[in-house]
Amino acid sequence: MASKQRIGVYPGTFDPITLGHLDIIRRGAHLVDRLVIGVTTNPSKEPMFTVAERMEMVRREVADVPGVSVVEFDSLLMDFAEREGATLILRGLRAVADFEYEYQMAGMNQQLNDRIETVFLMADVSLQPIASRLVKEIARYGGAINKFVTPAVAADVAKKLK
Numbered sequence: 001m002a003s004k005q006r007i008g009v010y011p012g013t014f015d016p017i018t019l020g021h022l023d024i025i026r027r028g029a030h031l032v033d034r035l036v037i038g039v040t041t042n043p044s045k046e047p048m049f050t051v052a053e054r055m056e057m058v059r060r061e062v063a064d065v066p067g068v069s070v071v072e073f074d075s076l077l078m079d080f081a082e083r084e085g086a087t088l089i090l091r092g093l094r095a096v097a098d099f100e101y102e103y104q105m106a107g108m109n110q111q112l113n114d115r116i117e118t119v120f121l122m123a124d125v126s127l128q129p130i131a132s133r134l135v136k137e138i139a140r141y142g143g144a145i146n147k148f149v150t151p152a153v154a155a156d157v158a159k160k161l162k
């Protein structure tokens with residue numbers, strides 16, 4: 001039997017992509033043959049960066065990770081995953097605060113499509129507290145964000161705030 005490629009989807013807003021996201025992407029890429037990063041348009045979150053800007057940032061940051069592609073999506077996550085031929089959805093889990101939301105979403109997604117599993121990964125302990133929302137807040141108040149994002153992303157944020 002021909003071996004079937006295992007495809008995973010890692011969805012998120014990535015506003016902007018952080019070192020936490022990148023760590024999850026590197027770990028996730030080892031688990032699948034192909035990892036599709038889904039960048040959601042999600043206008044309800046009122047992102048700092050447009051979806052085109054977020055796509056470009058994510059593409060640039062993962063350029064050195066083999067087997068990874070970046071795709072924009074504006075649909076139900078399970079429909080997107082199905083369209084991409086994925087059998088698993090990757091999510092990063094930080095502290096208890098993430099748990100309730102992620103638990104509920106995974107549970108409902110399971111009801112929508114039981115053929116696709118949600119898999120939770122933990123980032124390196126030093127990167128776990130990082131959240132895009134706080135990165136933006138720190139930057140708005142003039143704080144240094146270079147411990148949380150790559151130099152290129154820090155420059156993108158600084159440019160946006162100018």
Ligand code: ADP
Nearest residue numbers: 011012013014020021091092093123127128130
């Ligand atoms: P969403 O809007 O879907 O929450 P995010 O871009 O905020 O999108 O996050 C995408 C995924 O990455 C989520 O599963 C989130 O929990 C995870 N994530 C974000 N930051 C970290 C981190 N520092 N460590 C582990 N997982 C993280």
